[in-house]
Amino acid sequence: MDKGKSNEDYNFKAVEEKWRKFWEKEGIYKFDSKSRKEIFSIDTPPPTVSGKMHIGHAFSYSQQDFIVRFKRMKGFNVFYPFGTDDNGVPTERLVEKVKKVRARDMTREKFIKLCMDFLKQELPKLIQDWKNIGISSDFKLYYSTISDYARKISQWSFLDLYKKGRLERRDAPSMWCPECQTGISQVEAKDKEEESTFNHIVFKVNGKDIIIATTRPELLPACVAVFYNTIDENYKKYKGKKARVPLFNFQVPIMEDERADPDKGTGIVMCCTFGDQTDMEWQRAYQLEIKEAITRDGRMTELAGKYKGMKINDARKAMLDDLKKAGLLVKQEKIKHFVNVHERCGTEIEFVKSKQWFVRYLDLKKEMLEWGSKLKWHPAYMKYRYDNWVNGLQWDWLISRQRYFGVPFPIWYCNKCHNVILADEKELPVDPLKDNPKGKCGKCGHNWFEPEKDVLDTWFTSSMTPRLAIELVSKKLQEKLFPMDLRPQSHDIITFWLFNTVIKSQLHYKKNPFRDVAVSGFVTLEGEKMSKSKGNIIEPQVVMDKFGADALRFWAAGSKLGEDINYEEKDVVAGKRFVIKILNAARFVFMNLKGKIEKPKKLHELDRLLLARINHIIKEATKSFESYEYARCKNDAVNFFWSIFTDNYLELVKRRVYSGTKEEKESAFYTLYHSLFTILKLMAPFTPFITEEIYHKHFKNHEKEESIHHCSWPDEFKIKEEKGDEEKFDLLLDVISKVRHEKSKNKKSVKAEIILTLEKEKINKLKDIIQDLKDVVNAKEIKEGDFKVEFV
RNA sequence: GGUCCUGUAGUCUAAUGGCAGAACAUUUCCUUUACACGGAAAGAGCGAAGGUUCGAUUCCUUCCAGGACCACCA
Numbered sequence: 001m002d003k004g005k006s007n008e009d010y011n012f013k014a015v016e017e018k019w020r021k022f023w024e025k026e027g028i029y030k031f032d033s034k035s036r037k038e039i040f041s042i043d044t045p046p047p048t049v050s051g052k053m054h055i056g057h058a059f060s061y062s063q064q065d066f067i068v069r070f071k072r073m074k075g076f077n078v079f080y081p082f083g084t085d086d087n088g089v090p091t092e093r094l095v096e097k098v099k100k101v102r103a104r105d106m107t108r109e110k111f112i113k114l115c116m117d118f119l120k121q122e123l124p125k126l127i128q129d130w131k132n133i134g135i136s137s138d139f140k141l142y143y144s145t146i147s148d149y150a151r152k153i154s155q156w157s158f159l160d161l162y163k164k165g166r167l168e169r170r171d172a173p174s175m176w177c178p179e180c181q182t183g184i185s186q187v188e189a190k191d192k193e194e195e196s197t198f199n200h201i202v203f204k205v206n207g208k209d210i211i212i213a214t215t216r217p218e219l220l221p222a223c224v225a226v227f228y229n230t231i232d233e234n235y236k237k238y239k240g241k242k243a244r245v246p247l248f249n250f251q252v253p254i255m256e257d258e259r260a261d262p263d264k265g266t267g268i269v270m271c272c273t274f275g276d277q278t279d280m281e282w283q284r285a286y287q288l289e290i291k292e293a294i295t296r297d298g299r300m301t302e303l304a305g306k307y308k309g310m311k312i313n314d315a316r317k318a319m320l321d322d323l324k325k326a327g328l329l330v331k332q333e334k335i336k337h338f339v340n341v342h343e344r345c346g347t348e349i350e351f352v353k354s355k356q357w358f359v360r361y362l363d364l365k366k367e368m369l370e371w372g373s374k375l376k377w378h379p380a381y382m383k384y385r386y387d388n389w390v391n392g393l394q395w396d397w398l399i400s401r402q403r404y405f406g407v408p409f410p411i412w413y414c415n416k417c418h419n420v421i422l423a424d425e426k427e428l429p430v431d432p433l434k435d436n437p438k439g440k441c442g443k444c445g446h447n448w449f450e451p452e453k454d455v456l457d458t459w460f461t462s463s464m465t466p467r468l469a470i471e472l473v474s475k476k477l478q479e480k481l482f483p484m485d486l487r488p489q490s491h492d493i494i495t496f497w498l499f500n501t502v503i504k505s506q507l508h509y510k511k512n513p514f515r516d517v518a519v520s521g522f523v524t525l526e527g528e529k530m531s532k533s534k535g536n537i538i539e540p541q542v543v544m545d546k547f548g549a550d551a552l553r554f555w556a557a558g559s560k561l562g563e564d565i566n567y568e569e570k571d572v573v574a575g576k577r578f579v580i581k582i583l584n585a586a587r588f589v590f591m592n593l594k595g596k597i598e599k600p601k602k603l604h605e606l607d608r609l610l611l612a613r614i615n616h617i618i619k620e621a622t623k624s625f626e627s628y629e630y631a632r633c634k635n636d637a638v639n640f641f642w643s644i645f646t647d648n649y650l651e652l653v654k655r656r657v658y659s660g661t662k663e664e665k666e667s668a669f670y671t672l673y674h675s676l677f678t679i680l681k682l683m684a685p686f687t688p689f690i691t692e693e694i695y696h697k698h699f700k701n702h703e704k705e706e707s708i709h710h711c712s713w714p715d716e717f718k719i720k721e722e723k724g725d726e727e728k729f730d731l732l733l734d735v736i737s738k739v740r741h742e743k744s745k746n747k748k749s750v751k752a753e754i755i756l757t758l759e760k761e762k763i764n765k766l767k768d769i770i771q772d773l774k775d776v777v778n779a780k781e782i783k784e785g786d787f788k789v790e791f792v
Numbered sequence: 793g794g795u796c797c798u799g800u801a802g803u804c805u806a807a808u809g810g811c812a813g814a815a816c817a818u819u820u821c822c823u824u825u826a827c828a829c830g831g832a833a834a835g836a837g838c839g840a841a842g843g844u845u846c847g848a849u850u851c852c853u854u855c856c857a858g859g860a861c862c863a864c865c866a
Contacts, residue, residue, distance in 0.1 A: 392795095527859080528859090570816045585827080590826095743821090
């Protein structure tokens, strides 16, 4: 074979494309519903349709795919479906951005159609990204969370929870995003540090001034009381008196409460309806008046008088101006503080009174903790995130969204008695805006209904993924698939997806939805989390284009489960180097290896030592993989391949391969074939393309499986192992290394012929492989004595 | 403020109660019949202080530095 030809030899794009097509056409990853093999089921995360696949996806999906491929080779009938989470606010926002429209400016129907058309066009492209990185899902087991199929299951979930008494419609203040114009749940609220101003404003008490500091002067018209801390002596004298609110000239009571912080601002605080959570607590505790100053689209109400209709920020400015003019603004401090924003759009959250549906679950905290502790967490400490979240829960789950593109509520309200009319389970899915309930109101007999216009929170549907997945197969099989074996996901959505899925499953079925949880980390760049706003994004498509999917996956296997990884191109380059190296190693092996491979009557000692070493690797790698520590398996396999198999064994075996006796060759061929095959199998979960390529090129003639990915995970070789094997092999490698060192020091080629002097004891130990040593270091002879290398 | 994770060569990582192993970068060498997108070799490292121990990078405590999640946010 020509030298240096490898450059052009491996066209990874063509090769990867070829095997992708082959896998799809032959259904290599098809779930076999008739198989008797034990099932291993995965609750695959359905990617949110909010753009293209990003590097974090490539990272975490690769990691779950390693596990899946391992299990498949271990003989499990793998159930690995694929879904897309394509309803709700994320998709709406994407469509709004791409199509440059706003949902509220068009009819509901038109917007929904726009979303649907968009998905039809974009989804195949999106899913292709997952196929491109070699995800071994059965893509025929597919669900979309906006499909009728998913609507049906999601609506069923609603009905079931309703019947179980877990659903409530409340007319109460709740978190509201003025930008998206919808209620949101606690989990969607995020911190954001913003610059603001602490404004010291004068309130009058019987003509005297008291100064109140606030960041939100625009809420003055909604002021309902003023509080100071119970222990604060400075303000005690005002107890029971009334304070006059500036600009608006009405009076509010002055009260004491321990929730007021004497060290903050001036130690006295105004309480406005729905300014923040404490305000709401005070409202409830003291039955304060409710004054709504802000509308649902973030403007001032008529309460604000001349400021009515202004946007929050404009009203703030205008009122501060007026206060200043009136001499009622005595001080302004610039501060940085954290505000709650909507995680999808970054807009500051308001509290707005509105009718919303809730899943009532705050009473179940104890049970939630118990459910969480019954899961097997990998790594174990990820459970703390779940516990921490449960302990901090303060709101029931707000599930109604005043949006369009989602699963509709399967309910109507009686126009006369306001009774809730549930859809018939058999009729699901329903769209109450188009469909009518069967029959009359069960309570008053009226037959005039008002549909619920809201849609369900997207997590309400995605928390049903185990159901969405298993209902794709026959009823009979479903029992075997639930609870599922594994939930793989990244740690940032433990509080979203994982938590909600557990809750739903427990409420519906009184069972955890899965047994194991494998949590992956995320990708950083120069130590920082990647994000579009920071602009430090690496696109996996670009990386794959440059280095191939195998290389990208190789990189993804470099971090242990749960650990974040810093993206560095050199690690992907290492992956590509591995691909080329193993391709060349295979070429060497099969260049010489002809005819049938048979087990030799007697295994050459060196070969036996190599296989013993492989046995060790197999044992360790399997153990690692069983506990989802794929990174260890990959490390062990690669290290063995590179530093033992190619750097040493291939060199050691050359003489026998080129010019050995029949027996010597027989043993060498057998060992070469099977050790390479083992490496191939160990690496197949990580680099599925190149291993498939080599399998088909060289092994397929000898083996019966149609794909490397159907081959069984390697078992240890049945050879006689002895106690000193490891030590003996290491000694051999050590001597070789020492000789190479001498050659390098003397600026000689590794092939330079030498006379080697070696301690008697070592020569004795290496007795039966001394010829191999002689061959590999090109020693004319080996003498007894202190270690020495002489050049001839 | 609460909870958790992480500090290992210039960079990025791995393992481990007793020689800390790779990769990239640096330097030197080798045109060798699988591979120059290669091979051989060199230098270089356990955040700080205590404690447990015959022995600590590893276990414990404190501190320092990063990061994440949660809460607060007048």
